[in-house]
Amino acid sequence: MANQDDQFKKVIAHAKEYGYIFQSSEIYDGLSAVYDYGQNGAELKKNIREYWWKAMVQLHDNIVGIDAAIFMHPTTWKASGHVDAFNDPLIDNKDSKKRYRADVLVEDYVAKIEAKIDKEVAKAEKRFGDSFDKIQFLATNPRVLGYQEQCDTILKRLGKSLEKEDLADVKALIEELGIADPETGSKNWTDVKQFNLMFGTKLGATADTAMDLYLRPETAQGIFVNFLNVQKTGRMKIPFGIAQTGKAFRNEIVARQFIFRQREFEQMEMQFFVRPGEQKEWYEKWKETRIKWHKSLGLGEDLYRFHDHEKLAHYADMAADIEFKFPFGFKELEGIHSRTDFDLGNHEKFSNKKLQYFDPELNKSYVPYVIETSIGLDRMFLAVLSTALVEEALENGSTRTVLKIPAVLAPTKAAVLPLVKKDGLPEVAQKIVDDLKWDYNVTYDEKDAVGRRYRRQDAVGTPFCITVDHQTLEDNTVTIRHRDTMEQRRVAIDDLSSMIKKEVDIKTWLLKSL
Numbered sequence: 001m002a003n004q005d006d007q008f009k010k011v012i013a014h015a016k017e018y019g020y021i022f023q024s025s026e027i028y029d030g031l032s033a034v035y036d037y038g039q040n041g042a043e044l045k046k047n048i049r050e051y052w053w054k055a056m057v058q059l060h061d062n063i064v065g066i067d068a069a070i071f072m073h074p075t076t077w078k079a080s081g082h083v084d085a086f087n088d089p090l091i092d093n094k095d096s097k098k099r100y101r102a103d104v105l106v107e108d109y110v111a112k113i114e115a116k117i118d119k120e121v122a123k124a125e126k127r128f129g130d131s132f133d134k135i136q137f138l139a140t141n142p143r144v145l146g147y148q149e150q151c152d153t154i155l156k157r158l159g160k161s162l163e164k165e166d167l168a169d170v171k172a173l174i175e176e177l178g179i180a181d182p183e184t185g186s187k188n189w190t191d192v193k194q195f196n197l198m199f200g201t202k203l204g205a206t207a208d209t210a211m212d213l214y215l216r217p218e219t220a221q222g223i224f225v226n227f228l229n230v231q232k233t234g235r236m237k238i239p240f241g242i243a244q245t246g247k248a249f250r251n252e253i254v255a256r257q258f259i260f261r262q263r264e265f266e267q268m269e270m271q272f273f274v275r276p277g278e279q280k281e282w283y284e285k286w287k288e289t290r291i292k293w294h295k296s297l298g299l300g301e302d303l304y305r306f307h308d309h310e311k312l313a314h315y316a317d318m319a320a321d322i323e324f325k326f327p328f329g330f331k332e333l334e335g336i337h338s339r340t341d342f343d344l345g346n347h348e349k350f351s352n353k354k355l356q357y358f359d360p361e362l363n364k365s366y367v368p369y370v371i372e373t374s375i376g377l378d379r380m381f382l383a384v385l386s387t388a389l390v391e392e393a394l395e396n397g398s399t400r401t402v403l404k405i406p407a408v409l410a411p412t413k414a415a416v417l418p419l420v421k422k423d424g425l426p427e428v429a430q431k432i433v434d435d436l437k438w439d440y441n442v443t444y445d446e447k448d449a450v451g452r453r454y455r456r457q458d459a460v461g462t463p464f465c466i467t468v469d470h471q472t473l474e475d476n477t478v479t480i481r482h483r484d485t486m487e488q489r490r491v492a493i494d495d496l497s498s499m500i501k502k503e504v505d506i507k508t509w510l511l512k513s514l
């Protein structure tokens, strides 16, 4: 645990030091759970967004993208169920006055038991060596089975109580498990209460004519209210999807863990409209498609797992999360939800407008069912950044800090470095920058010894360093150094563009997801 905390602290410090993420309005001591993306962060975020958009919109001929407004008519949120049901159960500790999400306290308790299972596995792995069969061990080891049963029982009870809105039982569960305030150890808890997560604001100039609005807590509703607009103007035939990326706002009770849980964040969502009755098949298909997209980035196969929901949101009939192994453990990165006809059906009721599709093959109209894929851009950013940051021991005994961001996502693809600041080398280097910058971000750096410049580019995550030396003046070749392998090769300047393009091209990467 201590190691994980240390690693996480390093990620946060590194993100600031290298222009990825700053605390919002830092000169005024910041704003809790709100962050700004710096010069490198903005690029990484844009590249992740593009990686998603290309995969979802450009490569699917039956998916189109929109950009709906953040402000929506307030009735939207009555129809969507957010006014009544977008709550989190909160609990206060009477001694420390700290506020927690009751469900998260229980889930963290379960995560500790799961960590014990992992420990047993690690021990057995060591003992049995190559002959170790993890699946069999998990299915038969009595201690592991005991832990697993404990986890299942607790989560089942939590799920049931939350579904029945039995908040007294959630408190009882916390007390029975002896859960203490993680910061102070106190077990002196208040009752559990519901808390609505939407931010309210006002539209209009004078107090008496102003209209109460909400900042959207999800982008999905902008898609639902535009369902017919897009279907008609795009002549879309079911099954088809509408995608969008954009800001969402939630007044999170416990906003910890850096950009993992923010009050203002960005979502990348896609709603896929299908025939009623075909949702199961599409739900499975989208689960598979999305996990392949994640794995195409090569962050590590064992960093992902599916988690099927015990407690379903008010709109869903099936739901699963893709969880990612963040520095603080496995947590939700993306949700895949079968939303039935809940949203469109309710918008029909509240707006008195028909939101149906005429299916020429079936010769009838119906409200389509919906499969949603919903991923937090900031969480994806954290997944990439936290996995990428490594400290490597080098052969000469020193260490280097390197940000192994997948080349396709790296903010800057190459740095061009003249070996010395004279003899015409800077001019040649600058010319290379001017050629390459039409295709991707390139940077020029002439300060300090070249070894230090390599380290700087490693730490900021630049996949390639191109060094111009005296030989360049004779034969138009340069050395190109690869960030991850540190391997250096001599290549012709004319070949640089195509060499780098091959490694950073979105097509090369996305092909792995098919």
Ligand code: ATP
Residues within 6 Å of the ligand: 218, 250, 252, 259, 260, 261, 262, 263, 264, 265, 266, 267, 332, 333, 334, 335, 374, 375, 376, 377, 378, 379
């Ligand atoms: P959690 O259980 O972690 O609060 P959620 O189940 O409420 O998440 P969804 O409503 O399914 O999340 O939202 C879809 C995605 O939006 C999530 O998978 C996550 O990546 C992202 N997301 C949700 N809330 C936040 C937040 N406060 N900060 C950053 N990203 C978020």
